[in-house]
Amino acid sequence: MDQARRLRAKTETPPTTIAFASGKGGVGKTNVCVNTAIGLVELGKRVLIVDLDIGMANVHILLNASRSRTMMDSVKARIPLAASVQKGVHGVDILHGGSGLDELVQFSHADMQFFMRELEVLTEYDYVLFDMGAGATDTSLQFIEGCDEMFLILTPEPTSLMDGYAYTKLVHRQSPDLPLGVIVNRAQSGEEALQCFERMEVACEQFLKKSIRFLGYLPDDATVRRAVIAQVPFYHLDRKSDISWRLERILTTLTGTPPKPRHFMDRLMGNLKRQWNRV
Structure with missing residues (x-):
């Protein structure tokens, strides 16, 4: 993806590219990606989601959108x-990857040249969010390498x-x-989320000598x-919910961009909802 990096460098205002990833399925990665995109749009940003979660692609389902021509079809x-x-x-704009991302490795030289030229479509956005599949393949790692940052979605479970x-x-x-940024999803409290992040942070620093940052929790x-x-x-269904505020x-x-302050009644209703859900 070095060529993609050079392509972005040619623009005066290159988009911020973020890969949303997880080590396993079922942690809510796509939901976090989709609602982050919605939140960015609400802030006046131009956003494209590239759905690369092949086999489990459900960005269109969460947004109640029909499937369209894919990236592979275009090439x-x-x-x-x-x-x-x-x-x-x-x-939000959506680009579906296709039925098999690993088809990229089977591209002819002409296919790849066309593909790289067409990536210029990404330069008209402020943010391009890649919804990666759970787990890593050689091809998905190439896409991640081309991004500005990776957001790792975790839940507090040991797995x-x-x-x-x-x-x-x-x-x-x-x-x-x-x-690398970390978002902890489905946390019961801020304390639980921070403990989850700290365990990941210690492992990364001790064994990889890598610093990571805590983006927040949902x-x-x-x-x-x-x-x-x-x-x-x-984020559209209930802007006053606790999860929307955390987003x-x-x-x-x-x-x-600072979040809007929560009024007393919003905070009170959020607390009451959490207590009710635990009963």
């Missing part, structure tokens, strides 16, 4: 990549931590200088289940 038919982008789905560290180790071996919130059933991003804190870390 094989020599159709401009921009023509495969779904525009304005909840304000998520173990698989997340193994994934980080593979990425670090390929791209030792790639910045609570285990019933709003998410309601949003998935309704096929609406939780705004992550967006502040990402963009530097």
Whole structure:
């Protein structure tokens, strides 16, 4: 992906490219990616999601969008990549990877030349978010290497931590200088989330000599289940929910834009909802 890096360098305002990754499935990676994109759009940013979670691609499901022509279709038919982008789905643009990302390694020289030229479509955005598949392949690692940063999605379970560290180790071996941020999802409290991050941080510093940063956490919130059933991003379904407020804190870390202050009643209702869900 060195060529992609050079392509971005040619633009005056290159997009920020972020790979959303996880060591295992079922940690809510796609949901975090989608709602981060929605939050960025609400801040006035132009955002593209590239769905590379092959076999488990569900960005379109969470956004209640139909599947369109894929990135692979464009390359094989020599159709401009921009023509495969779904525009304005909840304000976000979507580009589907295709049925098999590893087809990239089977590209002819002409295929790859066309593909790299067409990547210029990415330069019209402020943020390009790559929803990577769980686990690592040689091809997915190449995409991650081309990004500005990787966001690792963890949950407090030991299996998520173990698989997340193994994934980080593979990425670090390929791209030792790639910045790594951690979002802890489905945490019962800020304390639990911080403990989860600290365990990952100690492992990375001790065994990989790598520093990582804590981006924030998202609570285990019933709003998410309601949003998935309704096929609406939780940030749109309930902006006053605890998880939406926490997402705004992550967006502040990402963009530097301060979150709106929560009023007393919003904080009170959030606390009552959490207590009710535990009963």
